[in-house]
Amino acid sequence: MHFTPTGFSWINQVERRFGVLTDKLIRRRVHTSVEALEDDTRARIETWNDNSRSFTKTADEILKSLTDYLTKIAPADTDNQQET
Template structure:
């Protein structure tokens, strides 16, 4: 069985992944060439792979979030 997060898809995981690369490798960076940018991104990916911690969801976490009470009043 493959469990996908509720109200999400694998594309959301890719969006998170690119956000991580952007925050850790690209933001506030100064790159003199495209090759320099590629080198920085590759170093970020290699470091991520060395630490190797995948995105993981469990059914309990998903159900807990899906069943939590709403914070806004339906009267409005």
């Protein structure tokens, strides 16, 4: 037996994967049988595995996003501000 905390970071990835599966497959189609649902689910999983992409960013991508954001919110010209 292995204890896994519910807030574990990898479990969030599993939840997101099921969320995508639900949004893209289950809510958009009408399945007339359990077998049809199973077939569609297996096909979607195979397609996902063949064309998978990560939900996460690399450290460099995160730092670039943060730098871009800070540049946008920072005052444009701090050298010319008058001291009070």
